Amino acid sequence: MSANANELKFIRRDRMRYENNKLSSNLAIIAIVFNCFFFISIYGSNVGNFYYTLMMGASIVYNLLFMLIVFLVAEGSKSYHIGYSYIAIPVGILQFVRILGYPRIAHTATISLADDSIVNVMGNAQFTRTVLYLCISGICLLLSAAIGIYKCRELTSHLKELEAASPKADAA
C-alpha cells in the first residue's frame, strides 16, 4: 500500500476518534420512521372491529418498545458503543418476522359488511406497502448494526495501535 493510501486510511480511522457514527445513528432513526409508516398504514383500511383484539394491543406495545429501543440504539451507535449495534440485529430481524403478523393475517382475512358483502381486510396495494415499510425498517437496522460493529472494531483496533505506539514515542 502506498504512503498516501496509508495516510488516508489512518486519517479515515483517526477521524472516528472525533466524529460521531452518524451513518449508523441515522439508519436507526430511518428504521423508526419506516416503522411509523407501517403502523400508520395498518389503519388505512376501515374494516369494522377486525383489529379489536389482544394481538393489536400487543402490536401497539411492541411498536412503543421498538421506538424506545431503536432510539437508544441510534444514540449508542452514534458514540461507537458496540453493544447497541448488537441489539439492533435481533430487532432488525424481528421486523421481517413481523410480516408474518398483521400484514399477512389482515391480507388473508375477509370480513362481511353491514350490506352482507364480503371484502378483504387488507388489499394487495396496502399489503405490499406495509411489507415494504417493515422490510426497509429491518434493512436499515441491520445495516446500522453492521456499520456500527465494523466501525467500533476498527476504532478499537486503531486506539490499540495508537496506545501501542505512544510508549515508543515516549521512549524515543
Place this chain on the structure above:
Amino acid sequence: MAKLSLQHLDKIYDNDVQAVYDFNMEVEDGELIVLVGPSGCGKSTTLRMIAGLEDISNGKLLLDGKDITQAPAKDRDMAMVFQNYALYGHMTVYENMAFSLTLRKENPNVIYKKVLAAAEILDLTSQLNKKPSQLSGGQRQRVAMGRAIVRNPKLFLFDEPLSNLDAKLRGSTRREILLLHKRLKATMLYVTHDQTEALTLADRIVCMSMGHVQQIGTPLELYDSPANIFVASFIGLPPMNFFNVKVEGGKLTSSTLSVELDAEDKARLKAYEGKEITLGVRPEDIGEGGQTKIKVMTNENLGLNTLVHGHLGADGKGEQITCKFRGWCEYKDGDEVSIRFNRMHFFDKETTNAIVKEEK
C-alpha cells in the same frame, strides 16, 4: 493576509443616534490593531461594521483594495471571535472547530487535517472529543479561536475575547493570542476596554471615545505622547494626575504648586504665558524628594512599587494626587512627603489637546 482600509466610516442608527463618527484607518498586512476605549465608545460597533454584522451608514470599507462596504458577512472572508465564545454545546470541540468547513462541504479528510493543525497550535489536541461544558473558560476561548483559524480567513476580528476570563487566565490567554499572531502573521483587529491588553498586544492602538477616534499610534506613542487629556487619562495605570496651573515667567504655578520649567518646556509653553493650562503627570513619573509637598491619604504596597494617594500641599488641601514610588514604602495617613515631577505633559485647557513642540 490582508490590507484593510476604513474610509470615513459613520454609523447612524435608525433612531438617529450616531455611534461612530468619520473613522479613518489603514490596517497593514499582518498588523494587530487594538481598538480601545470605555463602554459605549463605538469600538465594537466599528468591528461589527467591518465584519458585516452592522450596516455602514457612510464611508467605504476596502479589503485588499476591493470595496466590501455592501458585501454580506459571509462573503467577507473574516473570522470573528466573540466574548461569549459562541460554541455549540451539543458538539464536541472537533465538531465545533470543523463546523464552518462542514457547512462549506469541504472534504472530511481536509477538515481533519485543518482542525488537527489548529488544535496543535492552540494545544487543544487532547480536548478534541470533549464537549465545551467540560472545558475551562480559557480552553473554550481557545476553541473559539481554533474555529476562526481553521477557516484561514483574511482577517481575524476579536470582540473582547478575554472579558469572561478571570485575571490569571486572561494573562495567559493574552500571551497565547500574541504568540498566535506571531505564528500566523495574520491581520487582526482586537476590541477591548482593557488598556493592559491594548498595550501588550497591539502593533497600533486606536483609542476611541464617544464614537470619535482620539488617537491612532503605537502603544509607546499613546503612552508617551498622548494626543489629548482623554488618551492621557485612559492609557496608563494608575491614571495620569491632572492639575490646573498657570504659566508664569518660566514656572507653572497654582495655589499648591510651583514647578520650574526647563528650557525646552519654556519654549513649548511660550504661547501660553500668563494663561492657564492642564498639567499632566503620570504617577510613575513622580519621584521622592523635591520641593512639592503632599499629605498622604492612603498607602498601597504592591511589592515592587508603592502607590501613595494624597493631596497637594503641606496642609493637604490641594488637588488629589497619586504617586507610584519604587520599593516598599511605609507612609502613614497624614505624613508629609516631598515629591518632584520627573516628566510632565501639558494640555490646552480649552481644547484638551496636548501642547506639542512647534516644528521649525
